[in-house]
Amino acid sequence: MKLRKIGFLLFILILAVSMGACSIETGVDTGTKAAAGDENKNLSIEAIGEGYPLTIKDFVGYETVLDKKPERTAVLSGTSLNIWYDLGGKSICTSNISKNIKLLAEHKDEIINIPSVGATYSIDMEKVIEYKPDLVIAQEGTQGEQAKKLRDMGFKVIVSRIKSYDDVMAAYRVFGKILNSEEAAEKRISEIENKRQELVSKLPQQKTSVIILYLTSKSLAVKLDNSIAGDVSNILGLKNIASDLPPDTIGSETTPLDIEYIVEKNPDYILVTSMISSNETAKKTMEEQFAASPAWKGVRAVSEGRVIYLPQEYFLFNSGPYYGEAIEYVARSIYPEVYGEVKDWYEK
Known part of the structure; x- marks a missing residue:
C-alpha cells in the first residue's frame, strides 16, 4: 500500500514537471515557440486578438506580442514590402531591391529609395540595429538566422513566408490588422480572389x-x-x-x-x-x-x-x-x- 502511494506521488511529480516544461515552451512571449511540435510544420501566419495588443503567430511558429501599432518597422524582403506598402505601411530600411520584383507603381519610387541593409540573404545586422526598429519582418529561410539573433537581442520579429496564394491571403490579413488597414486588406484579397475564380471558371x-x-x-x-x-x-x-x-x-x-x-x-x-x-x-x-x-x-x-x-x-x-x-x-x-x-x- 505504501509503495503504491509512493508510486502515485512520483507519477504526479513527473506529470507536473512535464506540464511545467510544456507551459514554458508554449508561453506567448516575444520569440517563444508556439508549440513544441511546430518546428517542422509549415504554419500560416495569424493575428490573434481584435485590436491591440495583438499576438502574431508567424510562419515558423513563433508568437510575438505587439502592444501598439509599430512606428519603426524594418521589412527585410521584397514581397512582404510590396504587401506592407499596399496597405499603407512604411519601412525604415530593407534588403537590396531586385530589379525583377514587380513593385506597386504608386509606391515604386519610394520603395526603391528605402535605405538598404545589404543583400536579402546576407543582411547587415549592425545596420538593422542602428535603425532601432520596433518591429522586424524577416524572410523565412534566407533570413532565419538573423531573425533569431534579433529576437534573442530583444527585438520583436515576425518571420514571413510568402510563396503560395494562401500565403499571400494570410499576409494581407495579418498586415492589415497590424496597420489598422483591415478594410484595404479585404478589398485587395477580394480583387485577387475574384481574378482567381474568374480564371478557374473558364478552365x-x-x-x-x-x-x-x-x-x-x-x-x-x-x-x-x-x-x-x-x-x-x-x-x-x-x-x-x-x-x-x-x-x-x-x-x-x-x-x-x-x-x-x-x-x-x-x-x-x-x-x-x-x-x-x-x-x-x-x-x-x-x-x-x-x-x-x-x-x-x-x-x-x-x-x-x-x-x-x-x-x-x-x-x-x-x-x-x-x-x-x-x-x-x-x-x-x-x-x-x-x-x-x-x-x-x-x-x-
Whole structure:
C-alpha cells in the first residue's frame, strides 16, 4: 500500500514537471515557440486578438506580442514590402531591391529609395540595429538566422513566408490588422480572389501535364508543388509530373533533374522558372541547353515548341498584389484559345 502511494506521488511529480516544461515552451512571449511540435510544420501566419495588443503567430511558429501599432518597422524582403506598402505601411530600411520584383507603381519610387541593409540573404545586422526598429519582418529561410539573433537581442520579429496564394491571403490579413488597414486588406484579397475564380471558371475539361524547370547560372533542377509555379499550376488544375518526387532536402521546393523521367512521363508543357540575370538571358540559356543535349529531343514539349518561360517578376519573387496576374500568365500561355494570347496582354 505504501509503495503504491509512493508510486502515485512520483507519477504526479513527473506529470507536473512535464506540464511545467510544456507551459514554458508554449508561453506567448516575444520569440517563444508556439508549440513544441511546430518546428517542422509549415504554419500560416495569424493575428490573434481584435485590436491591440495583438499576438502574431508567424510562419515558423513563433508568437510575438505587439502592444501598439509599430512606428519603426524594418521589412527585410521584397514581397512582404510590396504587401506592407499596399496597405499603407512604411519601412525604415530593407534588403537590396531586385530589379525583377514587380513593385506597386504608386509606391515604386519610394520603395526603391528605402535605405538598404545589404543583400536579402546576407543582411547587415549592425545596420538593422542602428535603425532601432520596433518591429522586424524577416524572410523565412534566407533570413532565419538573423531573425533569431534579433529576437534573442530583444527585438520583436515576425518571420514571413510568402510563396503560395494562401500565403499571400494570410499576409494581407495579418498586415492589415497590424496597420489598422483591415478594410484595404479585404478589398485587395477580394480583387485577387475574384481574378482567381474568374480564371478557374473558364478552365477547359482536358487534363494537361507540366514539368517545371528551375534554371540558375550554375544548375538546372525541377520545381515541386510548394513553389510559386507549382502552386499556380495546382490552381489551374495542371498536373505537375514531379509532384511525387522527393525534395532535395526537407522543405525544399526543388528536386534533382532527371531527363529520363521527363521523357518517360512526356509532359504536355515545360514551364521554365529562373534565377539568372534576366528573363531574356534565361530563355537564351535554356534554349542552348536544349540544343546541346540529345536527351531533350525525346521530350515532345521541346521538339514541338511547348516550352513556356515564366517571368521572374511573377515566379522568382512572389508577386503579392499581382498574384492574379501570375495565374493569368500561365492560363494564357497554355490555353490561349480560352484566355487570349500572352503577347497581347503581358507588358514587360
